[in-house]
Amino acid sequence: MVMAREPMSNEDRSSSSDHRSWLDRISQAISGEPRDRDSLVEILRDGQRRGLLDADQLAMIEGALHVSEMQVRDIMIPRSQMVVVRRDATTDELLPPVIESGHSRFPVIGESRDDVIGILIAKDLLQFASAGNASTSFDMREVMRPALFVPESKRLDVMLKEFRASRNHLAVVVDEYGGVAGMVTIEDVLEQIVGEIDDEHDVGDDTYILSRRDEGSVIKALTPVEDFNEHFGTSLSDDEFDTIGGYVAHAFGHVPVRGETVSLEGHRFEVVRADNRRIHLLMVRPEEPAARDEKPGRRSVSH
Missing domain, CATH: 3.30.465.10 (Uridine Diphospho-n-acetylenolpyruvylglucosamine Reductase; domain 3)
Known part of the structure; x- marks a missing residue:
């Protein structure tokens, strides 16, 4: 039996028309009209005001658009704030800064902070930390990974693609003269899209x-x-x-x-x-x- 469909109310008809109108504008934006990013963002904000996107979704879309305009230098951790470990350090010397900082990856340096020779992953220390002869058996050259070097001017969207392709989570940032300017992590880039990412080492919700x-x-x-x-x-x-x-x-x-x-x-x-x-x-x-x-x-x- 075919059921008769109830007639659409004026309110439903108006709402449907608004949604269709907004989606039509999105289709125009994707097909090339409007041609500038500001107009596209305004259409997205209009959609959020109409309830088609919530505030978090809009913020992530705007963040994804914004990363293509930002460079690594905009978000990098400056060299002076990098937590580094020395090439000739023993496990007894390495464990305190590793535990205190709570980081998972550390640039390994030689003579100075400009001399980054690799990356130490904290979990690679575990097999030595509990051994009785840890300080004598540990050899940094055997456990450190190759460092990824990137220029300060690299765009964040390109940086994110490189992180994904290389499976690295940390890159050392160098200036135009080849000196170390800082470092950047995949979390730093993702936070520009999704907002702050808290972990167990961040300040707690109840602590200011x-x-x-x-x-x-x-x-x-x-x-x-x-x-x-x-x-x-x-x-x-x-x-x-x-x-x-x-x-x-x-x-x-x-x-x-x-x-x-x-x-x-x-x-x-x-x-x-x-x-x-x-x-x-x-x-x-x-x-x-x-x-x-x-x-x-x-x-x-x-x-």
């Missing part, structure tokens, strides 16, 4: 401030300004911004990249982790008395 005795304090950008003031004895205003990340981003005047620094109220803020949309982690250090006499809010970029 993680103090380190010698290096300063690592804090989440989501730390309330009020909590920051209480912890550091500062008097930053929370009239305009609720979080320290918003306050610091305003001081920069743009969304900063990793390694950028700014001085505020006697403290130096260094961006530890950020993507193209917002800051995630900051390193905070008390500023030297001489530097406090300079103009407050000054900015600099360290690599």
